[in-house]
Amino acid sequence: MKEALILASGSPRRRELLSRVCRDFEVVPSNMVEKEAGSAPPAEYVKMLADEKASEVASRFPSRWVVGADTVVASEGKILGKPADEREAAAMLRALSGRAHSVFTGVALIAPDGGKNVCSEETRVFFRPLSDDDIRAYVALGESADKAGAYAIQGSGALLAERIEGCYFNVVGLPLSRLSKMFEEMGVPLAAQWRDE
Template sequence: MASASPRRKDLLEQIGLTFEVETADIDETPHLAEDPTAYVKRLAEHKAAAVFARHANRSRLVVLGADTTVVCGQILGKPVDEADAARMLRLLAGTTHQVITGVAIVTASAPPMVAAEVTEVEFSSMTDAQIAAYVSTGEPMGKAGAYAIQGRAAKFIPRISGDYFNVVGLPLARVAAMLAELQR
């Protein structure tokens, strides 16, 4: 897995996969006017390809790359500090936004498989005090869009439309289907 995300690691273990974690150091800057879906698919593929390229014995190597972003009129990555986290949460509060995860599988035996999953997430309105209290927990840091649906932010999310695990960080059913396709 070309990701250091502890959430992705936990999710892959949840479905019984055995794997190693290796990070890829790539430029994650969006291209000018790049569509958010194209953006996460590009990053997922570049991460997987970068890790794949580091290995001499590639004949049986399967590398999964993933990247998640939150879109609410703009791409929201991980907050750089608490003020940025609060800014993102103010943007999300009282709106429905998209969580988009790009996934890519790179092997020696087939062209790269690349897909994206989109989930709509409804966020309740939040007061400044609620935002400050949530940010003070530290949970928003390191999370795209500055929240964790599987954590304390759950109380602000009355409904989603789509794959819950996508919002956590990895669309498990999509990944499992892609891996199954490799076996054919």
Template sequence: MSQKLILASNSPRRKELLDKTGFPYKIVVSEINEKLNENFTPEENVKSLAEQKAEAVSLNYPDAVIIGADTMVCVDNVSLGKPKNEQEAKQMLKRLSGRIHTVMTGVCIKSNDITLSFVEKTDVAFYDLTDEEINNYISTGDSFDKAGAYGIQGQGALFVKRINGDFFSVMGLPVARVYRELKSILN
């Protein structure tokens, strides 16, 4: 591998998934203001945020290959970010209860001569959730660093009736596609 690979994320889930590729990399967290553009669709926003993260890190590492990613949960064409408190987490999980929502992960792979951006969409169906289930889950603290107030890889898996799409994208990185794109860039 001739170029250095950098993951522009502090997400433990993205790190875990990128580890599966076998490519050596380092983590450099991008310090962007993750503000949604009101004129963009959720898909355009998640792609734009991934691009902004990769671009911000590339300014200090112009010869590296940078991976930026962002994940967003959408229901009724409304984006659900990370909840700020228990009340917001409860509202999000009640909104997702018994319904299908879309999880979008935007990815930007940027090197000095290539910028590849894409969005992976996965539909997730939830069982009907009781208030007790929601409260028990929120009490674990797992809701607060995840879009939509749940993580599919943890106890949030107990809410999931089925998924249609890439499971790993719901975790935060469509690792199989990222691996294939990196192979073509790094080798």
């Protein structure tokens, strides 16, 4: 890639993940206003949001590669977004306690020639049973505030999950292997993707 990749997301977690494999990229958050999911299945909803975010930024930088992403947590088909307050965070964690749920991340990759690749990745997360004291203590840490599903698996929330099935990085917010395959499908082979120090 002649010019730096653009990450169409202000998420510090996505920025940190991408920096592990890509030395030269720029962060340009999308100006898109997120729509409600309505009756859309979680996998389709995150694909739509990722596509809209990447497309909005690509319209401003038509000669650049742009990647957009969006992540949601879903339990029994219901999307759990970012909690509005500590009470809602506790309710979300109570609903996830002792059960499995899915984390979906939509990823959209747009090439300088206008080519586009959009997909979604699902990871299953299995929570340990949580007592009310456990939930109160975790919410008090403040990690729930801006996280889908009210937890951060890359932080102290790691203690809530007994196991996962699928991509760990997807739960954090950007499935790196899937993104790599998307680049490959659009003509950038794996051998050209390694980060050079």
